[in-house]
Amino acid sequence: MFESLQDRLGTAFQKFKGQKQLTEENVKAGLREVRLALLEADVNFKVVKQFVDQVRERALGEEVMKGLDAGQQVIKIVNDELIELLGGEQQDLDVTAKPLKIMMVGLQGSGKTTSSGKLSLFLRKHHDKKPYLVPADVYRPAAIDQLTTLARQLDVPVYPSTTDMNPVDICKDALVKAEEQGCDLVLFDTAGRLHVDETLMDELSNIKSACSPQEILFVADAMTGQDAVTVAEAFNEKLDISGVVLTKMDGDARGGAALSIKTVTGKSVKFVGVGEKLSELELFHPDRIASRILGMGDMMTLIEKAQTEIDEEEAQAMAEKMAKAEFDFEDFRSHMRKIKKLGSMEGLLKMIPGMGNVMKQMGDNALPEDELKRTEAIISSMTMQERHQPKLINQSRKDRIARGSGVTIKDVDSLIKNFKQMSKVMQSMMGGGGKKQKGMLSKLKGLGGGMPDMDALGAGMPGMGGVPGMPGMPGMGGQEEEGRRTLSKKTLKARKKKKLNKKNKKKKKKKK
Template sequence: MFESLQERLGNAFQKFKGQKQLTEDNVKEGLREVRLALLEADVNFKVVKGFVDQVKDRALGEEVMKGLDPGQQIIKIVNDELIELLGGEQQGLDIKAKPLKLMMVGLQGSGKTTSSGKLALYLRKQYDKKPYLVPADVYRPAAIDQLTTLARQLDVPVYPSTTDMNPVDICRDALAQAEEMGCDLILFDTAGRLHIDEGLMDELENIKNACTPQEILFVADAMTGQDAVTVAEAFNEKLEISGVVLTKMDGDARGGAALSIKTVTGKSVKFVGVGEKLSELELFHPDRIASRILGMGDMMTLIEKAQSEIDEDEAKAMAEKMAKAEFDFEDFRSHMRKIKKLGSMEGLLKMIPGMGNIMKQMGQDALPEDEMKRTEAIISSMTMKERRQPKLINQSRKERIAKGSGVKVADVNALMKNFKQMSKVMQAMMGGGKKKGKFGLPKLPGLGGGMPDLSALGGMDGMPGMPPGMGMPGMGEEEGTKRTISKKTLKARNKKKLNKQAKKKKKKKK
């Protein structure tokens, strides 16, 4: 999502490149491109007009800040206004309420049932809530079965609804059942329709009056663009929704719903679905989304993903193995699988500032998914002993591994070479090797250990699992490690060099 908008806005900002100051003419020309970019992203035209007018007023009403050229100034203004357009500050739920009652509403097919399961998992994991799922959709075929299946997967209780029951009675009775079971989070999965009708709205209003939920979350399919905003407005007028959950944010939607919904309804997007798995639900952070739209990455979300999926003690233990040169193919495969849990490599790389543009310039070669699959296939074709002791892998073993993984022997050789180089680089970074240093990793925000600073190190192309050209830059002759040469060693080398030159001169004279 937002890729097309990001590209168009990038072209618009190019209009300000080389300008000495912001004038009415260049601002007007640049904002014309911004307007077209937003309209193409299916943003509501009234929202676009208000946004562009606001940016124009600020651009012409402010002096260029010290240290910023006009292009940077306009990007800063657009970023600030995008954050406001997306809702300003991040809006969460009233977690302190006991029990916390969430009513999920929206049209049929928007993802209410799946979002109910995702919210149950998220709130249990983050706030130690005890969820109780309530299937109140008695009209859609298999809707009750779907939520019951999700409840079984999550190992949480579910109300035993049947299609012949009244939805209002289901919800009212479920409250009493949840209280008896000690559940402090109740999610009402209500019915949807293919379009808005009075019968649906009256039923939802009756459920609201009977159960008094603290939160009424409108679930919208981000792929529907402005239609989602129109429907949200109708639901808000009747039920006074408290927030929005946008689903399918990982798809190729243009982003119009996310950018329009706050202005049109006055209600903030609170959560976004970023995949099909129950764990793929994220809080909606307007500042982070604005950063992604402008191609500046989203490091905080990347760090939070790593924190949620990678155990800190395991990460430290693996780092210690690297420092002691005990990191083997078994560890490497395990590490790759943990990274894959964070999401697609393409999505993760785009969260790193500037990486989106680099990947765009490199084309399909920038996507390491296939390379990672091939690397994992090669490692999986090794025996446990070979993975633990890579030195055992001779030519005949390489041929067997290549045949088993469906690759060439050259690919196995490349993996072995790159793995050896990576081990040396990691050893140098972690303070390992012959001169044993103190083990320690620089900290990332909120993490006990983190990514080491690579700026002082050599790099390499084609690290295992990485595409060509995306390794660490600046690979030197010493296979990625910078070595300090003592004066004594340098003197000995020079003496040896002089002796060789003297011998050559003697040969010539003879």
């Protein structure tokens, strides 16, 4: 999401490149591109007009800050205004109420049922809540079964609804059952329609009156763009929603809903669904989203993901193994699997500042997920002894591994070669101990082990090559190899002199 908007805004900022002052003329030309970029992203036209007017007012009313050129100043202003447009400060749920009652509302197919399961897992994990799921949609086929299945996966209790029951009665009785089971979080998965109608709204109003939920979350499909905003406005008028959950934020939608919903409804986006797994629900951080839109990455989210999935002690143990050259294929596979839990490699790399542009330059070579699967298949085809002792892998073993993983012997050779190269680079980075190793260990501790693991991933991708500054991805050349060539030229004469000096000393000793 936001990729096309990011590209168009990049074009807009080019209008200010090399200009030292913000003038009415260059601001007008640049903001025209900004306006078109937002309209193409399916942002509400009233919201676009208001946003552009605010940026223009600030751009012409402020002096350029020291150290910033006109383009950088505009980016700063646009960033600040984007954060406000997206809701300002991050809005969380008020989890102090006991029991906390959350009513999930929205149109049919928006993702209410899945979001109910995701939210119950999120609140159990981060706020130590004991959830109770309530299937209150008695109209959609299999809606009750779907939530019951999710509850079973999460190992949480669920109300035994049937299609012949009244939704209001279900919700009222569920509160009693939740209290009996000691649950302090009740999630009502209500019915939806293909469109807003009076019957639906009356039913939801009755559930609200009967159960008095502290939170009414409107669930919207981010792929529907401005349409989601229009529907959110209708639900807000009838139910006074407390916040919004945007689903399918990992898709290729243009992002208009996320950028418009706060201004139109006055209610903030609180959560976003970023994948199909139950664990893939995130708090909505306006400042981080604005940073992503402007191509500045999102390191905080990346670090939080790493800290959630990767244990500090394991990260330290991995660093020590690398320093001692004991890091083997089994360790590599284990950490690769942990990284996969964080999300797609493409998505992770885009969170690193500047990597978005590098990914575009790499084009088709931009870390395809298929390469990760192939690498894991090759390692899985090795015996445990071969994973721990790669030196044992001779030609006949390579042939067996290639046949077992469905790849060529050349692919196996490339993986082994790249893995050896990565091990050498990582060992030299760690310094084999001492200050360098301690410094790396402290970085690992701070990042939850996420970044070095990401570096390691590149070694298993034949033909991938390396990215400057990411030593785990050898082979691409570029800046690092250029640096080596330059270094060898500069030191060549010095090395020759040393050799000559040694020879001269030996000759003198012989003469004596």
